[in-house]
Amino acid sequence: MTPDTAPVELSLPDVPRSTSVDGHDLLFPQRDRYHDVVAAHRDAGYEMLADLTAVDYLSHPGRQLPDGVAPERFELVVMLLSLASGEALHVRRVRIRVQVPEDGAEVPSLWDLYRGAEAMEREAYDMYGITFTGHPDLTRILMPDDWEGHPLRKDFGVGRVPVQFKEAPGPR
Numbered sequence: 001m002t003p004d005t006a007p008v009e010l011s012l013p014d015v016p017r018s019t020s021v022d023g024h025d026l027l028f029p030q031r032d033r034y035h036d037v038v039a040a041h042r043d044a045g046y047e048m049l050a051d052l053t054a055v056d057y058l059s060h061p062g063r064q065l066p067d068g069v070a071p072e073r074f075e076l077v078v079m080l081l082s083l084a085s086g087e088a089l090h091v092r093r094v095r096i097r098v099q100v101p102e103d104g105a106e107v108p109s110l111w112d113l114y115r116g117a118e119a120m121e122r123e124a125y126d127m128y129g130i131t132f133t134g135h136p137d138l139t140r141i142l143m144p145d146d147w148e149g150h151p152l153r154k155d156f157g158v159g160r161v162p163v164q165f166k167e168a169p170g171p172r
Helices: 031-043 117-128
Strands: 017-019 025-027 048-056 074-082 092-100 106-108 131-133
Touching (some): 031 074
Parallel strands (some): 025 092
Antiparallel strands (some): 074 092
C-alpha cells in the first residue's frame, strides 16, 4: 500500500475501541454517533460496506464490551473494507458495533453513504425489527408482507406456524 492509497488512521477519541482476535479494529460508537463514525471511515478510504447485520443478546446480556459501553438487547454490526492496495492480503477492515435498545430500536440508515446498505438494512429490519431512519424503502425482504413479528428475535415463538403436508392423515 502506498501512502497515497492507504486509508487514513482515524482519531476518534470519544469512541471506545478494541482489537478483534484476528487483529482488526473494533469500534463501539454510541447510537447517535453511528452515522458520523461510518461517514468518517468512508471519507478515510473505507469504500466498501461488506456486511451489516444484527445480533439479539436477549439470553446473553453479560457479554464483554469495552469500558463505557452499556450492553443493550440488540447489537448492530457493520464491517467496512478498504480495498485501496489492490491486494487481497492487504485489505483493511474495521468492524463497528452499535448497541441498540429493545425499546426504540432505531438507528440512522447508511443508504446515503453506501447504496449497498439498502438490502442489508431491510434484512435486519425484517428479521430483528430494527428501524433505519432515512431508508428509502424499509419493507420486508425475506418474510411475507403480512408476517407478524421478527423471526430471529430470541423471544419469537418457534413452531407457531403448523406445517401442512398434502395427503397427510389428520390428527390421531
